[in-house]
Amino acid sequence: xxxxxxxxxxxxxxITEDPVKRGTQxxxxxxxxxxxIKKGITREWGAFIAxxxxxxxxxxxxxxxxxxxxxxxPYVEFKTHACAxxxxxxxxxxxxxxx
Numbered sequence: 371x372x373x374x375x376x377x378x379x380x381x382x383x384x385i386t387e388d389p390v391k392r393g394t395q396x397x398x399x400x401x402x403x404x405x406x407i408k409k410g411i412t413r414e415w416g417a418f419i420a421x422x423x424x425x426x427x428x429x430x431x432x433x434x435x436x437x438x439x440x441x442x443x444p445y446v447e448f449k450t451h452a453c454a455x456x457x458x459x460x461x462x463x464x465x466x467x468x469x
Contacts, residue, residue, distance in 0.1 A: 373413075373429050373453040376439070380422040384445045395445070402441060411438050427453075 386392050403426075406412040411434060417424035428435055439448050454462070 371429050372431065372435075373427065373455070374435055375451040375453055376426040376428060376435075377449040377451070378424055378426060378442075379447050381445055381447055382422070385422060399442070399445065406438055411435070 384395075386395065403412060403415050406426075406428075407415065411430050412426050412428050414427040415424070416426075428438065430438070435450070439450075442448075
């Protein structure tokens, strides 16, 4: 199982000016986030204050993460970064120094 840091941003084309509708949209998206947390895909989630963006720390295969991210399309855009654990980083460093 791999860990990924997803930096997410709401697609501005889908943000409504009506604050009530905007609040309803946000609640729907947060409901999806809560489902992903219950499923164990999303380990951590946060929104950047005063921005329409934030982060998610997720775990799974490439396929599982891809399917999860597609559920949010086209309302949310992601930048995805694969993450290495301390142990994985040690293995990398060992490979570099043990030639």
